[in-house]
Amino acid sequence: MPERKTDKKTILEEGKKLLDEFSSALKDIPETEETHYVVDLKNVTRPDAPGKCDPAFRGKFEKLAPGWDYGYVKEEKKR
Secondary structure, three states: OOOOOOOHHHHHHHHHHHHHHHHHHHOOOOOOOOOOOOOOOOOOOOOOOOOOOOOOHHHHHHHHOOOEEOOEEOOOOOO
């Protein structure tokens, strides 16, 4: 593709042409007012409370865990 030399006058002419084409394309679009929707946000945050858990979950989890240390799962580091 040959390199095209552009100067200030050419850029201004092409810019005006582009704006004119854009304006003519917008003539067919009907004017409307902006629409704003206001939505009441409810329950955005949840209260701090302990979650519900099956009482048998901890026992099942302890059986699956490789080890326990002060109430935390103890696992070896992968080398």
